[in-house]
Amino acid sequence: MTAYDTKLGLYVGGEWLDAAGRDTHDLLNPATGQGQASLPLASAADLDRALEAADRGFKEWRATAPEKRAAVMTKTAQLLRERANAIAQTATLEQGKPLVEAKGEVAYAAALLDFHAGEALRNYGRVLPRPSGTRSLVLHQPVGPVAAFCAWNFPILNVVRKLSPAVAAGCSIILKPSEETAGSAVEVLRCFQDAGLPGDVAQIVFGVPDQVSRHLLASPVTRKLSFTGSVPVGKHLAKLAADTMMKVTMELGGHGPVLVFDDCDLDATLDTLVAHKFRNAGQVCIAPTRFYVQAGIYERFAAGFAERTGRLKVGDGMEKTTQMGPMANPRRPEAIAELVADAKGQGARLLSGGERGDGGFFFQPTVLADVPDSARAMNDEPFGPLALLTPFDSEADAIERANRLPFGLAAYCFTENGRRQARLGDEIEAGMVAINNVRLSWADSPFGGVKDSGYGSEDGPEGVAAHMVTKTVHSA
Structure with a gap:
């Protein structure tokens, strides 16, 4: 039987944190029902530290040239492809899907990174016509630190769907993937880390979902919520996000x-x-x-x-x-x-x-x-x-x-x-x-729903635009 060998941890401020002094969660193998790894859970102090790092990371990353952001993303996509077998194996062992499906998930995630790397260079804005001597500029700027929450069903792709557009836009991000499929997220973030993403730009935390979400969404540091999951949880998080009027993307359930x-x-x-x-x-x-x-x-x-x-x-x-x-x-x-x-x-x-x-x-x-x-x-x-x-x-x-x-x-x-x-x-x-087909996910097309299935889009240029705010500058 294949062994689960991903080393689990929290990633905060560029440092991997282990289970020492922290509560833990047991990861199960769905094919056997048996435990296979122990995951450290973030304390309140860990979450505060992640928020501080995200605040620093945003200031650094928004000022980083789009070409450098794109290069990090392209390198991350390359590393995903090189490590596809190992990453797919981790996903199968903790989520259960056939290995061939997990490898396909890695391939799509890499393609999405490649596309969003290009979008990092296409943030054009526009100039409005005005009388001589005056000018109006429409600018698109990164919204700020993002709190992102992922479902367990696509443990590789859902993670990249959160990280990729945020990094392309110039945002920092605190990611809370599912505790049931933690290793896939850890392996993805190691690719970002090894590709040169600064440690304060992306954090990964795990914990009791309601406690983590309330802590991150109550902070004035957090300026965007991105959530993939069930309709009831999505509505609950949207209410929390309303208290600070942050930008929100919801990819919720369907039927x-x-x-x-x-x-x-x-x-x-x-x-x-x-x-x-x-x-x-x-x-x-x-x-x-x-x-x-x-x-x-x-x-x-x-x-x-x-x-x-x-x-x-x-x-x-x-x-x-x-x-x-x-x-x-x-x-x-x-x-x-x-x-x-x-x-x-x-x-x-x-x-x-x-x-x-x-x-x-x-x-x-x-x-x-x-x-x-x-x-x-x-x-x-x-x-x-x-x-x-x-x-x-x-x-x-x-x-x-x-x-x-x-x-x-x-x-x-x-x-x-x-x-x-x-x-x-x-x-x-x-x-x-x-x-007459069933393919709905493409790197260059928006992915999202209407009614109770949520609002906002992931993937495509729309995924990056969802991490931007619009500013108009009128000068004379």
Whole structure:
């Protein structure tokens, strides 16, 4: 069995801090349920020290030439690629996803750094036309120290999504990743450190989430909050951030509707959707979850989806043949089991899966058909390997049902009708819509949602812009 060998710690003011004199948290291997490492948790004094360092780091980094910022980011991307195998292995051991998915996460993170390195050089602003002898300048300046909080489902990418735009913009940052996937974040920050990022510019702390967030967000040093996680926690943090009127980016939960029309390429659609649904054991905020299928092809779609799902190889993410790993923590299998029982109790048909696995935090990839809108799983984000199928008759009905929830992060549509594609792109209430494909994350495009799924964007130029403030200078 592969050993977990990442050395864990806090990174504050350019110094790695160990567990001496601090409370600790045990990291578990999701494939076995066994402990594999001990993580030090930050004290109040550690958080104060991180805030002081971030204040110093901002003053230094905002005055650093964009070319130097870009060079550090480019070097970090290079180091990520060189260390991809080791970093991916850490992510799999602590989060559970198949190793090939973790390596893909490293590749995307490196691409995002490369793109944002370029954005560091493209902070143009503008000059407004004025009468001779006067001038008005619109400037974009870094907002200040950032407090960023990450979810555990993409332990490499979520960390880079916070660090990369902040560093490009000229901000300092205090990052609190998930305690359950701490090693991935530590390995990423070591790449930044080895690429030459000054020690005061980026800090990593771990601790009791509510205590850390209240401490960092109450400080006048913190000028931006960036959060990836659940809707309830996001709303709680937004209220805390309002007390100091800081800038906020929220990337919250989703409940991705999938509209499948009878003119789609059915086999290709099924192959694409089954693979994407069970990626990362369904623990993806943009996962396709509610499958609305036109009545004429519904039974064929359901049978094909269940058959493909039943062939998936579930196992330890470190095994080469594994297509879906365990869930990330002991809470998730029980939550999915409760949703399945509720749906079946309301008349849903179990077509595949539906049971917990042996050992670790496994749950079978599961397909339910004829799921009524009243089922809990159709209203609460499952965040797991659960596909919910139900038929529709008309396009208007499909759109109405897709839009009925307060979530609005991602949506998927499959149809060969060009006019319908345009209507769906306009009428679906989501920050991101994929038509005849499932790829929503690109380094150069914004990633974010609407309604309860949050506000603001990550990735793309918008990700860097979210870390800037606008100033106008009028001179005569």
